[in-house]
Amino acid sequence: MIETRETFCRVCHAACPIEVDVAPGEVGPKVVEIRGVRDDPLFEGYTCIKGRQLPDQMHHPDRLRAPLRRAVGGHFEAVTSSEALDEIAARLAGIIERHGPGSVASYTGTGGYQNSVALAAARGFHKGIRSRSIYSSVTIDQPAKSLIGGLIGTWEAGFHNFRDADVSMAIGYNPMVSSYGAVGGLQGTNPFTVMRRAKQRGMKLIVIDPRRTELAAFADLHLQVKPGEDPALLAGLLRVVLAEGLHDREFCDRWVDGVDVLASAVDRFTPEYVASRAEVDADDVVAAARMFAAAGRGTAGTGTGPNMAPNSMLTEYLTLALNIVCGRVIREGEELESGLLLYAETPKRAQAVAPVDYRTGPPHRFRDLRGYQGEMLSTVLAEEILEPGEGQVRALIVNGGNPAVAFPDQDLTMRALRDLDLLVVIDHRMTATAAEAHYVIAPTLSLERADVPHLMDRWLTQPYSNHTDAVIEPTGDVLNEWEVFWGLTRRLGVAMPMAGGDLAELEQPTDDDAIDYTYARARLPMAEYRSAGRRVHPELAFVAAPAEADCTARFDVGVAPMMERVAEVFAQQTGAELVAGFVPAEYPFRLVSRRMKASLNSLGLELPGLAKHGTTNPAFMHPDDLADLGVESGDPVEISSTVGSITGICEAAPDVKRGVVSMAHSWGDGSMSDAKVRDIGAPTSRLTSTTAHFDAFTGMAVLSAIPVQVRPSAS
Ligand SMILES: Nc1nc2c(c(=O)[nH]1)N[C@H]1C(S)=C(S)[C@@H](COP(=O)(O)OP(=O)(O)OC[C@H]3O[C@@H](n4cnc5c(=O)[nH]c(N)nc54)[C@H](O)[C@@H]3O)O[C@H]1N2
Ligand SMILES: Nc1nc2c(c(=O)[nH]1)N[C@H]1C(S)=C(S)[C@@H](COP(=O)(O)OP(=O)(O)OC[C@H]3O[C@@H](n4cnc5c(=O)[nH]c(N)nc54)[C@H](O)[C@@H]3O)O[C@H]1N2
Ligand code: SF4
Ligand SMILES: [Mo]
Numbered sequence: 001m002i003e004t005r006e007t008f009c010r011v012c013h014a015a016c017p018i019e020v021d022v023a024p025g026e027v028g029p030k031v032v033e034i035r036g037v038r039d040d041p042l043f044e045g046y047t048c049i050k051g052r053q054l055p056d057q058m059h060h061p062d063r064l065r066a067p068l069r070r071a072v073g074g075h076f077e078a079v080t081s082s083e084a085l086d087e088i089a090a091r092l093a094g095i096i097e098r099h100g101p102g103s104v105a106s107y108t109g110t111g112g113y114q115n116s117v118a119l120a121a122a123r124g125f126h127k128g129i130r131s132r133s134i135y136s137s138v139t140i141d142q143p144a145k146s147l148i149g150g151l152i153g154t155w156e157a158g159f160h161n162f163r164d165a166d167v168s169m170a171i172g173y174n175p176m177v178s179s180y181g182a183v184g185g186l187q188g189t190n191p192f193t194v195m196r197r198a199k200q201r202g203m204k205l206i207v208i209d210p211r212r213t214e215l216a217a218f219a220d221l222h223l224q225v226k227p228g229e230d231p232a233l234l235a236g237l238l239r240v241v242l243a244e245g246l247h248d249r250e251f252c253d254r255w256v257d258g259v260d261v262l263a264s265a266v267d268r269f270t271p272e273y274v275a276s277r278a279e280v281d282a283d284d285v286v287a288a289a290r291m292f293a294a295a296g297r298g299t300a301g302t303g304t305g306p307n308m309a310p311n312s313m314l315t316e317y318l319t320l321a322l323n324i325v326c327g328r329v330i331r332e333g334e335e336l337e338s339g340l341l342l343y344a345e346t347p348k349r350a351q352a353v354a355p356v357d358y359r360t361g362p363p364h365r366f367r368d369l370r371g372y373q374g375e376m377l378s379t380v381l382a383e384e385i386l387e388p389g390e391g392q393v394r395a396l397i398v399n400g401g402n403p404a405v406a407f408p409d410q411d412l413t414m415r416a417l418r419d420l421d422l423l424v425v426i427d428h429r430m431t432a433t434a435a436e437a438h439y440v441i442a443p444t445l446s447l448e449r450a451d452v453p454h455l456m457d458r459w460l461t462q463p464y465s466n467h468t469d470a471v472i473e474p475t476g477d478v479l480n481e482w483e484v485f486w487g488l489t490r491r492l493g494v495a496m497p498m499a500g501g502d503l504a505e506l507e508q509p510t511d512d513d514a515i516d517y518t519y520a521r522a523r524l525p526m527a528e529y530r531s532a533g534r535r536v537h538p539e540l541a542f543v544a545a546p547a548e549a550d551c552t553a554r555f556d557v558g559v560a561p562m563m564e565r566v567a568e569v570f571a572q573q574t575g576a577e578l579v580a581g582f583v584p585a586e587y588p589f590r591l592v593s594r595r596m597k598a599s600l601n602s603l604g605l606e607l608p609g610l611a612k613h614g615t616t617n618p619a620f621m622h623p624d625d626l627a628d629l630g631v632e633s634g635d636p637v638e639i640s641s642t643v644g645s646i647t648g649i650c651e652a653a654p655d656v657k658r659g660v661v662s663m664a665h666s667w668g669d670g671s672m673s674d675a676k677v678r679d680i681g682a683p684t685s686r687l688t689s690t691t692a693h694f695d696a697f698t699g700m701a702v703l704s705a706i707p708v709q710v711r712p713s714a715s
Contacts, residue, residue, distance in 0.1 A: 006037065006534070007468040008453060009051040010114040010446035012600055014179040014188025015453035016043050016051055017534055020471050028475040031055040031447060041536055042464055046190035048179070049598055053607045057445065058472070062606065063428050064442040065476025076440070081477045084439050085484070089491035091422050095395045096129065103394040105133035105385075107378065109401015110601055111427065113137065114446065116454040117511075118481035120498055120518040122399050123374065125485035128494035128504065132362050132376065133393055137401060139378045140408065142307035143698040144316035146373055150358030151313075151562060152320050153555040157330040157348045157544035159323055161337045162186060163461055165198070165298030167291060169206040171230060171319060172704075173303020176214035178595040182301020184337045187459035204295060206288050208233065209305065210592055211620075211662050212655035221288050224657045227590040228575035228705030229278035230306040233285070234318035235266040235566055236274030240289035241325060242266065247293065248327030255352050256324055258558020265558070265566040277574070279657075292326070299328045308593055309705035310578040313697040314565045321557040336542040339463020341529060342454050344521035351547035352555050365391055367691070369699040377699040379408060379690045382416035395422035399481055400443070402602045404432035404670040408688040408701035411644065414670050426481055429606060432670040441484055448474040450511035452519065452529070463540040465524060465532045470511065482514040561697075576707040580692040581642035587707035591639065591661040591687060594620075602666040605680065617667040617681035619648030621710070622658045626650055629712060636677065636713035639663075641687035641706050647674035647713050648682055661710060665703070 002023045008015045017037040022029045034054050036045035057063075067084040068076040079087075095103055106126065112118035119136060126134045138146065162168065162185030175181035175191045185194050195218050199205070207219040208230065216222045225233055241247050242263040252259050275282035292300065300322050306315045323329075330336060332350040361371035364380045365387060371377060376384075381403075385393045396417075407413040417423060417436045425437040434440045448470050453460075479487070482503070489496040489504040496504035500520030506513055516526050524532070524540065569575070576582045576590070598604055598613035605611050619637055631637060633652045638645055639661060648663060656662045667681025668674065674682045685703075693702035 002032065005471040007447060007471045008451075008466055009034070009047065009054065010451060011050045011054065011057070012179055013114065013455040015456045015466065016047050016188060017466060018047060018051065020054075020447060022472055029472045031058050031472060037534075040534065042189045042460060042462060044190045044193060046193075050600055050604065050610065053609045054447065056607050056609060058447055060606065062430070064430065064440060065478060066442055067477065068440040070438045079439075081441065081479050084441060085487040085491060088422070088424055088439055089488050092129075092395055092488065093492060095421055099392060099394050100390070101129045101131040102133050102391055104129060104131045105135060105381065105393045105395065106397040106399055107381065107401050107403060108136040108399040109403070109406065110137055111400025111603075112481060113400070113455065115400070115449065115481050116452045117514040117518045118399055121482035121485040121496075121503075121514065122397070124496040124498045124503060125489055127497045128489045129492060132371070133384070134375050135378045135381050136375055137378065137406070139375060139699070140406070140701070140703070142302070142304060143377075143700050144307055144313045144695070147358050147698055148313065148316045148320060149353070149355065151355055151559050152317055152324070152557060153355045153553065154353045155329040155351070156353055157334075157350050157542075158336055159299045160297050160328045160330065161461070162198070163337060165203055165295075167204045167206065167295035167298035168198070169208070169288070169292055169300035170215055171208045171300060171302040171315070172305025172307070173301075174209070174213040174215045174595065177597050178303075180303060182303060183299060184459045184461050188456055189461065203298070204291050206291060210590075210657040210660045211594065221284060221291060223278075223280045223284055223288060226277070226279040226657070227305075227592045227660060228309045230309065230315045231311045231318060231566070231569045231575065232269060232274055233278040233280065234315065234322065235269035235569065236271060236278075236285050237289040237292070238262065238318060238322055238325070239266040239269045240271065240286050241293045241322065244290070246290065247325040251327030252325055255554055257554045257556045259325060261558025261563060262321060262325075265563045268570050292322070297328065299323045305592060305704050308700070308703035310575045310693070310695070310702050311565065311569065312695050312700050314562060314569070317562045324555050324557055330544045332544050332546045334544050336544065337461045338458055339460075339523070339537060339540040339542065340457060341463055341465055341524040341537070341540065342452060342457040342519050342522045345523040348542045348544055349547050350544045351551045352553040354553035355556055355559070365389070367694070367699070379694060379699045379701050382407065382409065382412045382690065385416040386412070386419055394420060396420055396424070397484075398423070398425040398427070398433055400426060402427075402431045402433045402666060404436065405602050405668055405683040405685060406666045408685050408703055409690045410670070410683055410686040411672065412690065413685070414672065426484055429603070431602060432668075435670065442476065442478045444474045444478045444480045447471045448478070449480050450515060452515060463537040464535070465529050465537065466534040467530045480511055480514070482511075575705065578693070579642060579702055579707055582707050587642070587709050589659055589661050589708045589710050591641070591663055591684065591704075591706040591708045593665055593684070593704040594662045596664045599664065615679050615681070616649045616677055617664040618651035619710075620651050620653035620656050620662040621660070622656050623652040623654055625658055626652055629710060631712050638711045638713040639687065639708050641708050643689045643692060644686040646682040646684065646686050647677045649678060661708060
C-alpha cells in the first residue's frame with residue numbers, strides 16, 4: 001500500500017514542497033516517488049532533476065548507514081555510533097588538554113546547511129567547549145555579501161523586491177540552474193515561470209555574464225563581460241548614471257554621502273574604455289545604465305561568479321552603490337517580500353544604517369585576516385591546521401561538507417586534512433574528504449528528519465511557513481547532525497548553549513527540540529509555525545515603518561579604501577593582474593565557475609539518474625577556441641594556472657565567450673591525479689591558491705576568472 005506524505009526537498013537550499021510516495025519495504029518504509037506540490041502558491045509544483053532523485057539517494061546501496069572507524073591497518077571498520085562518540089569525545093578531551101579549546105574546529109558545508117539545525121548545533125558545541133574555530137562554506141561562497149554593509153551601510157527595510165521590479169540586473173548568477181538569485185523570486189520557487197511572468201508584465205532584464213546562460217536567454221540586454229572585469233564595467237555604468245544625472249537626487253541628498261567622490265572616481269571609466277577592457281559594446285554599456293536608471297523599481301545584484309573573481313569586495317560595493325544612488329530601497333508604507341518568520345523580529349524602518357567597522361572578529365594568524373559574524377574564514381583553515389604554535393587546529397569535524405575537493409588550494413587542503421590529529425566527517429557518502437577521516441558518522445537524510453526551510457525564509461516572496469516532520473523512519477545506526485554535537489557535549493561534560501537554552505541539559509531531545517532551541521526567537525513562535533503547516537501568512541507581511549525623525553545614519557558610496565581600489569583598477573590593464581605570477585601572454589584564457597543541473601557541488605555522480613547526464617565536469621569552451629587549439633569535444637586538455645594544473649575534457653559550447661573556460665567545481669577526488677577524469681572529473685580548486693590570490697577584505701580566494709593556459713593534453 002502506497003501512502004503519500006507531504007514534506008519539502010532539502011537536496012539544495014530551495015526547499016521545494018514535495019509529495020512523497022512511501023511503500024513498505026523489506027527493511028522498512030521505502031520512498032518510491034516524489035512530486036512537486038502543484039497547489040503550492042509559491043513553488044507551483046516546481047522540482048528539479050536533483051530533487052527527483054531523492055528516492056535513490058535515500059535508499060542507495062552505498063549509502064553509509066552506520067559509522068566507520070579507521071583501523072590500525074588504515075582501512076575502515078564498523079563501529080556503533082555510541083562507541084564512535086565515546087572515542088571521539090575522549091580524543092577531543094586529550095586534544096583540548098594539550099592544545100587548548102581553539103584547536104578543535106568544525107566546518108559546516110552545503111550538506112549541513114540544508115539541515116535547519118546543523119550549523120546552530122555546531123555553534124552550540126563550540127560555545128560549550130569555548131572554541132572560536134567555527135568554519136562554514138559561507139566564507140568560500142560570497143563573503144563580500146556579509147561584509148559589505150560595513151563599508152557602504154545598509155537599509156533597515158531592505159532593497160526593492162523582485163515581484164514588482166521594472167528592471168533586474170543579474171551580475172554572474174544563474175537561478176535557472178542554481179535556484180540561487182540575488183533577489184527573492186528567483187531564489188528557488190519556480191524560476192522559469194516567475195521570469196516569464198515578470199517579462200510579461202514588462203520587466204527588463206540585464207544580464208552580465210561571460211556565458212549566455214539559461215537566465216541570459218531571457219535578457220533584454222546581455223553584456224558578455226570578460227571575466228574579472230566587472231569592477232571596470234560597474235564603474236562605467238555608474239559613470240553614465242551619474243554623468244547623465246539619472247540618479248535619484250532627492251534620495252541621495254537625504255540618505256547618501258560620497259556621491260561626488262564616487263562620481264569623480266568613476267569619471268575616467270568612459271564607455272569606450274570599459275568596452276575595450278570588459279570586451280563589451282560601448283553602446284551596450286550606455287544602454288544598460290540608462291535601462292537600469294530609467295526604471296522606477298528594481299535592483300542590481302551579484303552571484304557567485306563575480307564574488308569569486310578578483311576584487312570581489314569592490315564589485316559588491318559598486319553594485320550596491322548603483323542601487324543606492326538610484327534610490328532602490330523600500331520606502332515607508334511599502335511591503336517587504338519575506339516575513340522572516342524564523343528569525344528574531346527587528347525594526348524595518350525606511351532608514352539607513354550607517355557603515356560599522358566589520359573588522360572586529362577574532363584575528364587569524366595569517367595575512368591580517370579576521371573572522372566575522374561568529375565564524376572564522378575557511379580560506380585560512382588549512383594554514384591554521386598546518387602552522388604549529390598557539391591557536392593551531394588539531395581536530396576538525398566536517399558537518400556535511402567536502403573540503404578535499406571544494407576548498408581552494410587543493411594541495412594545501414589535502415596536506416592539512418592529512419596533518420590533523422583527528423578528522424571526523426558526517427556524511428552519507430564516502431567522499432574524498434571522508435576517505436581521509438579517522439571517523440565517518442552516518443547521518444539521517446532529509447526525509448528522515450523534521451526541518452524548517454531556514455535558508456529560503458530570507459528569500460521567500462511572501463511570509464510562508466513550512467515545517468515538516470520526518471516522513472520515514474531511518475534504518476541503521478544514523479544520527480542527525482545535532483545528535484553528534486549533543487552527544488559530544490554530553491560526553492565532554494560541557495553545555496550546548498543555543499538560542500533556547502542548553503540542549504545538553506535535555507536527556508533525550510528530539511529533532512523538534514533541536515528546532516525549538518535553534519529558533520527560540522523566531523518571529524512566528526515555533527509552536528505556531530509548526531501548527532500552521534505549509535501556508536502563506538499575509539497578515540505577517542512587514543510594512544516599512546517611517547524613519548526616525550532624528551535618524552542621521554547615511555550610506556557612504558565614496559569610502560576611501562574602495563575609491564583607492566577604483567583607481568587601482570584603472571591603473572591595471574586587466575583584473576587578472578591581481579593574481580600573483582600573472583603574465584598576459586602566458587595565460588590568455590580565464591576559467592570561470594558555473595553550476596550544472598545534474599550535480600550539487602560534489603554531490604550527484606553516485607546517483608544513476610544524475611550520472612547519466614555526464615560523469616565529468618567538462619571544460620566548456622567556444623568552438624572557435626577549440627578549433628584554434630586543434631582539439632574537439634571529448635579531447636583532454638591541460639589547464640594550468642599560475643599555481644597548478646588539471647586535465648579537463650573539453651566540450652564545444654557556443655554560449656561561452658571566447659577566451660573563457662567554463663567549468664564546475666568540486667569534481668574529482670583527493671588523489672592529486674586526473675587519471676580518472678572521464679569518470680569523476682577534475683577539481684578546479686587545484687588551480688587556485690588561498691595565499692597568493694585572495695581578496696584582502698574578505699580573504700576570499702580567487703575561484704573564478706582565473707587566468708589559465710589551455711593546451712591539448714597528451715594523456
Ligand atoms: N573553484 C571553486 N571552488 C568552489 C566554488 C566554485 O564555484 N569554484 N564554490 C564554493 C561554494 S559556493 C561552496 S558552497 C563550496 C561547497 O563546499 P562543500 O559544501 O564543502 O561541498 P559539497 O560538495 O557541497 O559538500 C556537501 C557534502 O554534504 C553531504 N550531504 C548531503 N546531504 C547531507 C545531509 O543531510 N547530512 C550530511 N551530514 N551530509 C550531507 C554531501 O554528500 C556532500 O559530501 O565550494 C566552494 N568552492
Ligand atoms: N544545480 C546546482 N544548483 C546549485 C549548486 C550546484 O552545484 N548545482 N550549488 C549551490 C551553491 S553552493 C551556490 S553558492 C549557488 C550559486 O548560485 P549562482 O551564483 O547562480 O551560481 P552559478 O550558476 O554558478 O552562476 C554563476 C555565474 O557567474 C558567471 N561568472 C563566472 N565568473 C564571472 C565573472 O567574473 N563575472 C561575471 N559577471 N560572471 C561570472 C558564470 O558564467 C555563471 O553563469 O548555487 C547553488 N545551487
Ligand atoms: S531546486 Fe533544490 S530543493 Fe528544489 S527540487 Fe531541486 S534540489 Fe530539491
Ligand atoms: Mo555555495
